[in-house]
Amino acid sequence: MSADARPDSSPTPSVARRLRQFVYPHRWGAVLTVLAYIGVAATEPLIPKLVGYAFGDGFTADAFPLWMVPVVLIGLYVIRGVFGFLGQYLFNWTLTRTVVDFRAALVSALLRLDAQVYTRMQPGTAVSKVVNDPQQIIHLVANVGLSVLRDGLPALAMIGFLFYLNWQLTLLSLIVTPLMALVMKKVNQRMRTMSTRAYDSQLLLVNRVDDMTRAWRVVRQFGAAAHERERFAEVSQTVRRNDLKTAAAGALAQPLSQFVASIGLSFIICVALWQARADNTGVKAFAEFVTALMLLTSRLRHLSDLAAPLTRAFVIAKGCFELMDATKEADAGTHELAAPAQGELVMEDVGLTYPGASQPALNGLSLAFAAGRTTALVGASGAGKSSIIHLLLGFGRPDAGRITLDGTDIETLTRLSLRRQFAVVSQDIVLFDDSVANNIAYAQPRDDARLEQALRAAHLWDFVQTLPEGVETNVGANGSKLSGGQRQRLAIARALYKDAPVWIFDEATSALDTESERAVQQALAAWSGRKTLIVIAHRLSTIRDADAIHVMGAGKLVETGTHAELLARDGAYAAMVRAQAGES
């Protein structure tokens, strides 16, 4: 989300700790992995030992029978192979489980985000953070972890062996450690900065593609392919530059650490040779020590390559944790409604100003929606009609005043209990890439008789019969295989199926032909007296029969009455009716 977020100076410890929390439930897999790799590592010092033995005693005829060479060597590698396989398997067992938990945590965070977060975050960002990022983190950490186990443990074993062979000399070799640490610290700092920039610009790239896919029609209509390509290439170049800088910083790690290691190595070999000459210890001890040292150096070289993927993993994980930590929807209510509400909604002196807005969207608004009645909300665009729905559904909280449902302040209700009382058809139709039936019976038990009833009421039954698989036909991404009117009717059917006490229709019939609109209105009329119906409509002819009409203007209630009363008053509503009559 924070495309402009700068890397903080020490993000790694908390990120590492939080990542560890996800591994913790699967710690036994991790412990067994480590044990398996200890098995591999324990056999490592046997190699220089055998080399030393072969050099020392192997050249004399009666030292050991030659058949022992393949038996010992093959045996050693079989043991290493078994431990190696187990280690890798258990490692992935742990990681795949961790990824599932990590994704689950991200999805549950996503499902509880505050409505305002959705106004800032592009869907692509969420997809990237929930789907791709955990996988990427795990891949990177897996490779790092495996290398640490594969190279780090044998390196430790080898260091132990070197101490055993010649502790003074081994201790001397540690003098390069502080220098090595300093070099790696500098390289890591640079990599972290560049990785964060690369990650942020990559999210921008995801959002560009997201835009292009959603707005493909607009792009084609404007002949804007070249324009979009340019916009994409711009961000793509930024990603490339940041990736390159990260890679360059990472590529410095190995040569720099090797340079430091070579200083230590040459120094130690000199001292070892000097010792061998002085003590006359012979070729065996020297061969053992130098073979072990060389093996250690090659292991350490692999380890110095791990800084780059580890840094990248931490940067991505930090992005995921930002999503996990984003503001959650407040749900302070504790009260659950025992039965479906009657549906009387009252707003008392309600004020609402959106964050960052200069004008209030609602300003001291007081109005009521009577239970079992149809109330229409009308008013100019931007008057605050949808903001009322926003508050009724508990997506936002009023800055002032209160809203009650059957006399209970909705703030005291849990969000779940509150929203159970509403079925909404909003201006923006949202359908799932699923069958007609699953779109209608969304998140509710399937009841075929009720499904048919909802489809008939939404004037969609006959159409659905013509579909190749009837109600099981897939409607495409966001209902892309349906016409605008069919999508709207499907959303109406979904609302009717929910059978909530309050129905909200926000411009819900704007895309319907006259016949469908009449059919839907007749179906709704059949529920009259049993449902509280709130209708927002710009076409005033559709709300003529409402029990009450609230006329909104600039976040305030301008006038209220029935169609006839408002016409008689000859105020704002009458002017709107005249204006529309003039248009038609």
Ligand SMILES: Nc1ncnc2c1ncn2[C@@H]1O[C@H](COP(=O)(O)OP(=O)(O)OP(=O)(O)O)[C@@H](O)[C@H]1O
């Ligand atoms: N998330 C938001 N952040 C900031 N301002 C917002 C937000 N949503 C709505 N607004 C502003 O609040 C005011 C009321 O908007 P609202 O959507 O409630 O109007 P409306 O009457 O439903 O309009 P329309 O008939 O065009 O749908 C508008 O000025 C709008 O710009």
